[in-house]
Amino acid sequence: MLAEFSDRLSRQINRGTEVVLAALMVALVLDVWIGVVDRYFFHWQLPWPEVLARYLMIWAAMLAVSCGIARREHIGLTVLLMSLPQGGRRGLLVLIDVITFALFFYVLWFGIGFAESGAKRQAMILGATLQPFYSAIPAAALLACVQVVLVMIRDMGRQLDTVTPNEGSGA
Amino acid sequence: MIVGFSFVLLLAVGMPIGFAIGLAGVIGIFSMGGGVTFLAIGPSKIFNGLNVFPFLAMPFFILAGEIMNSTGITGRLVKLAEVLVGRFRGGLAHTNMLASVFFAGLTGSATADAAAFGRTLVPAMVKQGYKRDYACAVTAAGSIIGPTIPPSGLMVVYGSLMGVSIGGLFAAGLLPGLVICIVCMGVIAIGGKRENLPKAERGATLGEIWQTFLSSITALLMPVIILGGILGGIVTPTEAASIAVAYALFIGVFVYRSLTFRDLYAMLVRTARITGVIFVIIAFASILGWWMSFERIPQAIAGSVLGLSENPYAVIAIIICILLVVGMVMDITAILIILGPVLVPLTEQIGLEPIHAGIIFVLALNISLMTPPVGACLFVLSSVTGEKIERISVKLAPFLVAEIIILFVFAFWEDAALMLPRALGFAP
Amino acid sequence: GGTIRFGHDNKTDPFENPAHACTAVFQNIVTADTNGSVTVEVFGSNQLGTAAEHVQQVRDGVIQATLTSTGALASYYPRIDVLNLPFAFANNASTYSVFDGEFGATLAADIEAELGDVVVLGFPDTGGFFAVTNSQRQIANLEDFDGIRIRTMTLPSHQKIVQALGAEAYPLSWGEVYSGLQTGVIDGQMNPVPIISFANFAEVQKHMTLTNHLFSPYTFMVNKAFYDDLTEAEQATLHTAAESCVTASRGLSRIIEASDRGLAGLMDKIEVTALSDEQRAAMAAATQPAFEAHVGENLDEKAGELLTLFKAEVETANASTYID
Numbered sequence: 001m002l003a004e005f006s007d008r009l010s011r012q013i014n015r016g017t018e019v020v021l022a023a024l025m026v027a028l029v030l031d032v033w034i035g036v037v038d039r040y041f042f043h044w045q046l047p048w049p050e051v052l053a054r055y056l057m058i059w060a061a062m063l064a065v066s067c068g069i070a071r072r073e074h075i076g077l078t079v080l081l082m083s084l085p086q087g088g089r090r091g092l093l094v095l096i097d098v099i100t101f102a103l104f105f106y107v108l109w110f111g112i113g114f115a116e117s118g119a120k121r122q123a124m125i126l127g128a129t130l131q132p133f134y135s136a137i138p139a140a141a142l143l144a145c146v147q148v149v150l151v152m153i154r155d156m157g158r159q160l161d162t163v164t165p166n167e168g169s170g171a
Numbered sequence: 172m173i174v175g176f177s178f179v180l181l182l183a184v185g186m187p188i189g190f191a192i193g194l195a196g197v198i199g200i201f202s203m204g205g206g207v208t209f210l211a212i213g214p215s216k217i218f219n220g221l222n223v224f225p226f227l228a229m230p231f232f233i234l235a236g237e238i239m240n241s242t243g244i245t246g247r248l249v250k251l252a253e254v255l256v257g258r259f260r261g262g263l264a265h266t267n268m269l270a271s272v273f274f275a276g277l278t279g280s281a282t283a284d285a286a287a288f289g290r291t292l293v294p295a296m297v298k299q300g301y302k303r304d305y306a307c308a309v310t311a312a313g314s315i316i317g318p319t320i321p322p323s324g325l326m327v328v329y330g331s332l333m334g335v336s337i338g339g340l341f342a343a344g345l346l347p348g349l350v351i352c353i354v355c356m357g358v359i360a361i362g363g364k365r366e367n368l369p370k371a372e373r374g375a376t377l378g379e380i381w382q383t384f385l386s387s388i389t390a391l392l393m394p395v396i397i398l399g400g401i402l403g404g405i406v407t408p409t410e411a412a413s414i415a416v417a418y419a420l421f422i423g424v425f426v427y428r429s430l431t432f433r434d435l436y437a438m439l440v441r442t443a444r445i446t447g448v449i450f451v452i453i454a455f456a457s458i459l460g461w462w463m464s465f466e467r468i469p470q471a472i473a474g475s476v477l478g479l480s481e482n483p484y485a486v487i488a489i490i491i492c493i494l495l496v497v498g499m500v501m502d503i504t505a506i507l508i509i510l511g512p513v514l515v516p517l518t519e520q521i522g523l524e525p526i527h528a529g530i531i532f533v534l535a536l537n538i539s540l541m542t543p544p545v546g547a548c549l550f551v552l553s554s555v556t557g558e559k560i561e562r563i564s565v566k567l568a569p570f571l572v573a574e575i576i577i578l579f580v581f582a583f584w585e586d587a588a589l590m591l592p593r594a595l596g597f598a599p
Numbered sequence: 600g601g602t603i604r605f606g607h608d609n610k611t612d613p614f615e616n617p618a619h620a621c622t623a624v625f626q627n628i629v630t631a632d633t634n635g636s637v638t639v640e641v642f643g644s645n646q647l648g649t650a651a652e653h654v655q656q657v658r659d660g661v662i663q664a665t666l667t668s669t670g671a672l673a674s675y676y677p678r679i680d681v682l683n684l685p686f687a688f689a690n691n692a693s694t695y696s697v698f699d700g701e702f703g704a705t706l707a708a709d710i711e712a713e714l715g716d717v718v719v720l721g722f723p724d725t726g727g728f729f730a731v732t733n734s735q736r737q738i739a740n741l742e743d744f745d746g747i748r749i750r751t752m753t754l755p756s757h758q759k760i761v762q763a764l765g766a767e768a769y770p771l772s773w774g775e776v777y778s779g780l781q782t783g784v785i786d787g788q789m790n791p792v793p794i795i796s797f798a799n800f801a802e803v804q805k806h807m808t809l810t811n812h813l814f815s816p817y818t819f820m821v822n823k824a825f826y827d828d829l830t831e832a833e834q835a836t837l838h839t840a841a842e843s844c845v846t847a848s849r850g851l852s853r854i855i856e857a858s859d860r861g862l863a864g865l866m867d868k869i870e871v872t873a874l875s876d877e878q879r880a881a882m883a884a885a886t887q888p889a890f891e892a893h894v895g896e897n898l899d900e901k902a903g904e905l906l907t908l909f910k911a912e913v914e915t916a917n918a919s920t921y922i923d
């Protein structure tokens with residue numbers, strides 16, 4: 001029951017995140033194209049494409065981390081895991097999820113202070129503070145935390161059960 | 172000590188590599204005893220570790236590769252390689268190697284090569300009677316040609332972090348990339364009898380070769396456009412990656428007319444996800460790297476290297492050994508961020524040309540992509556084909572030895588390493 | 600007492616780099632004069648992060664001191680932009696007296712008040728005046744700038760100045776400048792002479808004009824809580840050591856300019872053009888109003904006051920002669 005609910009919620013959040021990711025990627029490509037075209041054709045001398053590209057890239061890459069968690073695409077070694085009996089393996093995989101949660105909770109906790117520090121700093125070119133860009137870190141960490149919890153409840157360490165020992169695909 | 176220990180432990184129990192690096196870094200700054208003041212550094216290092224414009228080349232090259240794949244370009248390149256070398260014993264193994272050279276012009280990443288050929292060529296090889304572990308080993312050995320021949324994501328990162336001309340590194344990569352292909356084909360030929368590799372029934376006619384060449388011309392033009400754009404002064408190497416995306420889109424929409432919005436959406440999302448997996452490693456490595464700098468570990472390493480010997484050849488050999496050994500347990504971009512600032516200045520001290528040092532680093536790190544236990548190409552191949560990493564590694568051994576020898580040849584033979592960069596004016 | 604962890608983003612050779620020369624001198628004097636009760640550990644070469652990150656780390660007390668560029672300080676303290684008044688200084692000596700004098704003290708006090716968590720110890724030399732290099736033509740007169748595409752940092756004032764000269768300004772990340780100049784993605788760039796020399800831009804540029812249009816010193820700052828914890832004698836030592844650090848940065852900058860790694864060496868590889876007073880005056884007339892308009896639009900009233908003081912002090916300094 002709870003596992004099914006977590007699975008559904010994880011998918012929904014992931015789908016929403018992916019829509020945002022696609023939009024960010026399009027913006028990123030267009031931004032760099034504009035920089036090139038400006039230099040050769042328009043001569044507007046736009047100051048922002050380089051800066052904006054960096055910040056869009058950070059937002060996209062960091063948000064995508066939670067999608068990788070939801071789909072278990074962040075790869076680790078499975079040699080030891082696959083040599084354990086099923087019970088031990090499941091326990092260890094849940095423990096890994098708990099530690100992963102702790103890591104992203106750390107990033108979230110201190111990321112909030114980091115984003116606030118951005119409010120006092122000017123992004124010279126964009127005429128704004130750095131807060132909206134710094135916020136990528138806590139926002140992405142929050143999503144990562146939520147996804148880790150959801151997929152942990154969904155899988156409860158069973159994610160490698162279907163993999164036969166001689167396959168050893170990524171965890 | 173505790174940081175290294177916890178990193179290896181986390182890695183061994185199956186923690187994703189990027190997260191293990193991140194935890195090691197956090198444990199490091201926590202162990203400094205500065206409490207909240209030091210712990211608060213983490214998010215800032217994550218942000219600033221990624222705040223590098225040239226890193227953009229990575230998602231762009233991935234996206235261009237995705238689009239090219241979906242248009243069936245990869246298949247055409249494999250076909251071209253097959254009509255050229257498919258007739259020999261181990262024809263498909265040779266094909267795999269040569270196709271990696273063609274594919275290298277489209278991709279800046281070895282894992283893209285491994286994923287594409289792991290899905291297509293490995294099953295084809297198995298069907299023809301190759302052992303799966305051998306097919307995977309050939310694919311892994313060839314996959315590092317992708318980021319050796321330009322464009323190369325790793326070279327972009329190296330160039331921007333170390334302040335070395337990216338165009339110069341691109342020029343320096345072409346020759347080693349071709350040499351790797353030729354030497355590995357030699358390894359296939361030598362081991363062919365022992366492995367009892369199958370042969371194709373008949374060779375292709377000249378007409379077939381010409382037809383296949385024509386049908387893959389759009390793909391073969393991609394590197395010409397990318398390098399032409401850079402050398403012609405139209406775009407920077409980073410922007411060139413965005414031009415690669417434009418070209419791939421143009422081909423997909425206007426030439427093959429096979430690209431739908433739905434495909435495009437899926438490709439954008441997949442590109443973002445792959446980027447996230449790579450960038451989270453870069454981000455977390457920045458924390459670990461900061462802690463190491465603060466504890467002056469890099470200086471200690473540099474000091475002990477020069478303490479062993481100040482002979483330039485010895486120093487180069489030690490640096491290569493460090494890169495290859497660390498490369499067994501760590502992601503290569505993380506190595507570049509953490510060890511680059513230590514080892515690159517050493518190459519300056521012994522008078523190595525920056526581009527020469529760069530190509531040594533790039534080759535060593537690329538080779539590390541396929542050394543077990545932590546090797547991105549091995550992970551990809553294992554998950555795509557279902558073959559065990561240990562079994563691939565055994566078959567990979569002769570290729571690995573050959574590639575390490577190539578690395579040492581280019582490391583010690585400056586004239587060979589710098590021939591093309593000099594010809595193009597990138598090195599004195 | 601305590602340890603000063605001193606971060607900067609330059610190469611760690613005291614004979615090739617004004618920033619490191621400055622930190623080495625500071626380290627030596629502080630350690631010796633306090634009998635080791637205060638020690639200094641220098642972290643160069645961006646080991647601990649970018650220049651802007653260094654400022655944050657000093658403010659947070661993670662490290663205790665840094666030398667920061669005006670560009671990196673601008674996001675914390677936008678008024679630093681007033682230093683970008685183009686074609687202000689007549690010579691190097693004027694920069695010394697302005698930053699050691701009333702203006703330097705006022706600026707330091709304003710930075711301290713605005714940030715609240717740092718103490719400013721001085722304004723070391725980054726390598727001298729900015730020069731402009733390009734691959735298109737010799738630039739001697741204002742008109743020669745017309746249409747040349749120049750790479751600038753992502754600083755609005757630098758872009759405004761370049762545009763007021765009649766050139767085009769495109770921000771490009773530092774890592775791409777050399778190859779950008781080489782392949783012709785951009786025509787030129789502007790930087791202090793030692794940076795032009797060390798980045799080997801002479802290999803990929805034909806002409807260099809000693810415009811001397813900008814002078815951007817480092818800001819030498821230490822963490823305030825750390826400073827307040829020192830004894831008065833130790834604090835005094837920090838100030839005298841900082842003064843020698845600033846002097847060393849100036850001396851080394853002039854020596855680099857004179858050596859084969861500076862102007863003397865560049866002369867063989869690139870056509871060097873110095874400007875007459877009339878040519879500079881024309882460029883000043885073209886750029887200064889645009890710059891002042893930019894300050895008026897983007898910065899606060901306090902910045903306007905700082906600019907007024909800056910101009911007055913510069914004028915006095917320019918008029919004075921050595922030992923008169």
Ligand code: NA
Pocket residue numbers: 274275276277278279280316317318319320321322323
């Ligand atoms: Na490539």
Ligand code: NA
Pocket residue numbers: 498499500501538539540541542543544545546547
């Ligand atoms: Na490896």
